[in-house]
Amino acid sequence: MNNSLLNLTLAIPTYNGAPRLPQVLEALRHQINPEKIRWEVIIIDNNSSDETAQVIKDYQRNWPEDFPLTYYFEGQQGLAFARERAIQEANGTYVAFLDDDNIPAPDWIAAAHEFGKTHPKSGAFSGQIHGEFEVEPPENFKKIAAFLAIREHGSKPFLFDPDNLRLPPGAGLVVRKQAWRDAVPKTPKVVGNQGDALARGDDYAPLLYLHKSGWEIWYNPAMHINHQIPHWRLERDYLLSLAQACGLATCQLRMINARTREKPAILVRTILGNLRRMVKHRLKYGDKLKQELIPAFEMEFYRGSLMSSMVWLNQERSRKIENDKKK
Structure with missing residues (x-):
């Protein structure tokens, strides 16, 4: 395959994702591709200590040649560093990010390709993310669902509002690779430990840099993902630590x-x-x-x-x- 002609790179940053990756890879294996889009899948192993590398090696033995599956190890811990590594390794015009618990609909790649083609001013865009829960969410969960990257904004496309931090999550985000390379610092600034807590600004920071460079950030309702939410992500201790981590990045992002x-x-x-x-x-x-x-x-x-x-x-x-x- 001539890499210079690739339309899209599907990047999956993962940390100890061996139990979760097979379901994501199976969904990618069965993508509908009516326009014969040229694409690839890259795995960014973010310093895993489990069998992630072996899982990918096993899949590579029987993986379709039409869209190559490539593995990279990124030893610098942190999702922002894994995403930056994906941008550096990607061959596609666009880079589409999936987390290792995101299951894309069969037409997700096709829908992403079509939207990018018809929205040339978009530096990034994202679609609908539906929750798939292991246990019943708590009462009034919808009020905080966006903090777990669950986004259902209706059936019409619209521009996000970066100036007021109204932006999509990094999960399921599609970015224009060259726009990211030109606009986003290679060393993430809103990431990592802030005292004894973890700031969670690594989703929004790249989008704010893209916005600063004049690129549009869009919502594309035709792209659907199921986000698997295990029981422990709905427990009180986890949710309260998540709330604080998201809050800690607010001022830096603004x-x-x-x-x-x-x-x-x-x-x-x-x-x-x-x-x-x-x-x-x-x-x-x-x-x-x-x-x-x-x-x-x-x-x-x-x-x-x-x-x-x-x-x-x-x-x-x-x-x-x-x-x-x-x-």
């Missing part, structure tokens, strides 16, 4: 496209806005925050968002110290 003169106002709004939300939430729910999971999740997100202002200030202070040392 600063990506901010002018220098706008940053003090963003910092003040982040602090005052989240303090106000926390007070109103406490007054509304009181002691129920100890029993009701969804209100507790929302409070933890507000608390994380408030803390994100301190995280950003610490990062700025560290950056200034490093710059002073270089002078």
Whole structure:
């Protein structure tokens, strides 16, 4: 196959995904391809300690030649680093990301290819992500479903709103490879440990850089994925840690496209806005925050968002110290 003619690279970053990858690969093996789209599948093994490499080796023995299956090992831990490695290794014009628990519909590749072809100003686009739950979600789960990358925005395409952090998740995202290479820093900034917690800004940060470079971010309702949600991802401890992690990235994300003169106002709004939300939430729910999971999740997100202002200030202070040392 002439790699220069590839339309699309399907990239699957995975960490200890040996139990999950077979179902994703089977769904890819049976994709409907009426236009004879030229595509490939690449696995980015993000420092797994299980049998991921062997699973891929077994599949490669009987994998269709029409769309090659290639394995890469990325030892630097973190989803943002795995996605950056995928961008570097991809041969396609577009790179479509699936997590190792995302099961695409049979026409997902075809729908992605068609949308990219008809929307030349799109730097990235995403579709519908439906939850497939191992256990029944908690009451009022829909209020926080987006935090678990479940997105069902209806049947009409629309532009996302990056300026207000209304963006799709990284799971199921299709990006224009050259746009990413030109716009997104190779060393992710909103990722990794923030003190003792993990900030979860690695989905939105690349999209904000694409937006800053003038690219559009679209919703394509014709693309469908089932996102498998195991029981432990609906447990209280996991959900509250997720809420805080997402909150911790808020201020840094808002600063990506901010002018220098706008940053003090963003910092003040982040602090005052989240303090106000926390007070109103406490007054509304009181002691129920100890029993009701969804209100507790929302409070933890507000608390994380408030803390994100301190995280950003610490990062700025560290950056200034490093710059002073270089002078």
